[in-house]
Amino acid sequence: MIREDLREKRLFFDGGMGTLLQEKGLKAGELPEIWNLEHSEEVISIHQAYIEAGSDIILTNTFGANALKFHDGVYSLEEITKTAVAHGKEAVRRSAGGRNVYVALDVGPTGKLLKPMGDLAFEEAYEAFREVMQYGEEAGADLIHIETMSDTYEIKAAVLAAKENTNLPVFVTAVFDERKKLLTGADVPAFVSLLEGLRVDALGINCGMGPEQMIPILEELQRYSSTPVIVKPNAGLPKQRDGETVFDVEPDAFAQTMRKIAGSGAAVIGGCCGTTPEHIRAMTAVCLEIPYEPAGKKNLTMVSSYGKTVIFGEESKIIGERINPTGKKKFKQALVERDMDYILREGIRQEDNGAHILDVNVGLPDIDEVSMMKEAVTALQGVTSLPLQIDTVDPRAMEEALRVYNGKPMVNSVSGKQESMDAVFPLIQKYGGVVVGLTLDETGIPETADGRVEIAERILKEAEKYGIEKKDIVIDVLAMTVSSEPQGAIVTLEALRRVRRELGVHTVLGVSNISFGLPFRPVINANFYTLALYNGLSAGIINPSSEDMMQSYDAYHALMGLDENCSRYVAKYGAKAAAQKEAAQREAAQKAMTQETAKSLGNAVPGGEKGAEMLSGELTLKTAIERGLKEEAPQMADALLKTEQPLEIINTYLIPALDHVGKGFEEGTVFLPQLLMSADAAKAAFEVLKVKIASEESGTEKKEKIILATVKGDIHDIGKNIVKVLLENYSFDVIDLGKDVAPELILQTAKEQEVRLVGLSALMTTTVASMEETIRLLKKELPECKIMVGGAVLNQEYADMIGADFYGKDAMKSVYYAQELLK
């Protein structure tokens, strides 16, 4: 019923509950929800006052009622929730006088931050919401209003809980700040994309600020939202007076601004903290006459992450293709070993090189793709704010990834095959997403552009049945290899042009397929990419680390007037040109001088001191590592490879340099940042040598495994990460279990991997208990395994007390202990 209402008229919410309860005697620190049972009449009378003031929707007194907050109280969550809804309905019975007034189950945030930043698992948040929502529906609530949210991920858990466990309409509002963002980083389009993907009935803003300050956010919401917008401000900006928070916008002033807000198109309006029935009465009085117009369709193709939104448009987008094992030996190995860091670094590198979206494909025949996909998506969204493209043919992996994804993803892909559409579209319908439609069907890939356009049309039509709009489909007309199909490129380009112009949908293309079987592929790829861009490619799936491709991209946008004043081009290539010039000068200088003269010139040589040292040969690999020169160290390692064997290089330069720095650290002449810079430089050099070693020898030497983990309950991992970097330098194989790790997982891994040393880290007294528990379990089940511990609150005495074998006062001490024990 409320859904029909939203199409026809503006609806009025109620105002604040907390302040009114306080006036009636609620004390600071007392839980307002308890009042549903202990002070029923007071609660009902507040509802009545709002109904009489003109509210069409009243919110139950259940803001903090969720399974996390009410698990061991005097009253059960069920009692609290059901009574709250009953009070709302009773107030309607008493005061609505035949008018339609809806009782909305009020659902506030859990007050906890979700993983990876906090310690609440997505599924736990979901469960906490599910319970209260089910009670709410059972008690007869008319809708669910999820409000005062600060985190898109928590919002997603709440909306899924509502959608999967009830049939009620869902409204969602969040707290934006003056930067027009949520506390956890989402901007307005990211918030809108996520919620429209999940198909909520209305969305908007509440709390945090007064009506005046909400106007810019409302404008932004209306720019992106095709869904009715809710605005529920406080009675002004919160002010501190004598240490208390007060709101000082009076009812009339409040109403006047709300009038403006209604006039600019807000569909559901009401008040939050500090607003009273008087505010609502004044508001409804002046807003009733304002004509109502439902939100218009925006037709924007948007994908989002927790903190970024990518909107398809004239400028083409870059989808990074590197997170994909196809044809990549190292990536395959990383997948098999579940080396998540490798995958994450691949993601960060692409972001740094200019990708807008990251494709994520972790399918390998011999791994569990469902769990791997879930893990990869979760981990990636913890380190990059780029939207992800979930790339899999397994519908189960697709669903798991869609579920845990914090935003509105791209999904790669659906095809014109009925079976594919039957499997994929329901998932898009449920979770939201922009899906890539491949122009192939049961008969294969059509040879003509006509054939591909026809399949694209069929995909769009089928999608419509699920309510999936054109804006949420992007078409891939497929690039065929020109070496085997002479007309391949021409047909693809024509299909691209027509899909874009005739069907009016956006397009993607895996660009580099075009050059299979040809020599020097980058030439073909880059030129085909330019042609594709010119023919309407909205997003190319490419390797952003490929300079040729990026040059095509940058040049195209500069040439086509899509890079204003060529400013991006100039910024990027201006710096490059300068660097090239300098390098050329240095080379000339090098030619002109003998090593001796170079030495005497010192700083005068282009490139400064380092340049001079490199020329003179004074900067050896050893000194480069000692000084932590991350750029130079691998170059020097590479140069040395011309004359020396990799193992020789490691033993003559790398290890002595690390020992030297480590000793300095112990003696207090080298400090932590320097120690780590050296470690990073050594690692970079080692990467170069490793390639050579791998190509020459069949099997490398077997490394000792060490488990590192931050104990359960502890979310600080910087100390553990420092130890990890250093241990890896000394060629230990570190199994990093991350932070907040359960004792059982540590034990299980130690058993499976036959690990002889476990390193545990804990930051606070509160988590040392969990360290002790882990040690106890390991000692009992795996007595031969040694345990070293470290962390801010620990000392030798404490470590002895909890039964650790070794206390690592600093990172180097842990390395020495590991060496002594395992080598």
Place this chain on the structure above:
Amino acid sequence: MLETGNKEMLKREAVRYLGYGRHAVDEQTSALIDRSFSDLQSVVNRKSIYRFFDLEWIDPEHVCFGNVHVTSKSLGRNLRGCEKIVLFGATLGIGVDQLIRRKSLTDMADAVVLQACAAALLEEYCDMCQETIAEELRSGGYFLRPRFSPGYGDFSMEHQKSVMQILDCAKTIGLTMTDSYMMSPTKSVTAVIGAGTSDIRCHTKGCEACEKQDCIYRRNTT
């Protein structure tokens, strides 16, 4: 842009957090510190909140404010002579954690330096907030004591929960706590600040007040 006070002082604090003690910082680390402060500019989202309460003394080691009772020798000492108490919460926001997390994967030196710089920024921000609170209270004839956080001395960590609940930190400034009392975002502070009518000049705060004399991060007070 962040409004920050003394850049040199901030940097000095960061260097101290990195364990340099009395040693001069090397050129490379110094450059890295400068870069880290500028990287932090774009991700820091500072928020704070405070509320005053009357302080009730049960005995010199047992105080009460709102519905919270605290028994603590060190807090009692810190609040001696106070009639009011300010509950305070502040955070640099979740963006800092995200940046450090990302750097931990690609460049550990960067991560460690960012961590130290963020700690320095947070302390400075708390000092600035405290200055504002002090001004507000001064008009009523009250003077502030150094801020004191749950976990200092024998002031139990568990009181962090009450402080955060009363300030409604999750909602007001986006500050939450894990089951093991860790704050998230990590670059955050909760504290109480005593206020009394006598202007006791008290220079020792945080670091110097700590009993751990041999700490390598200890501020150089001589």
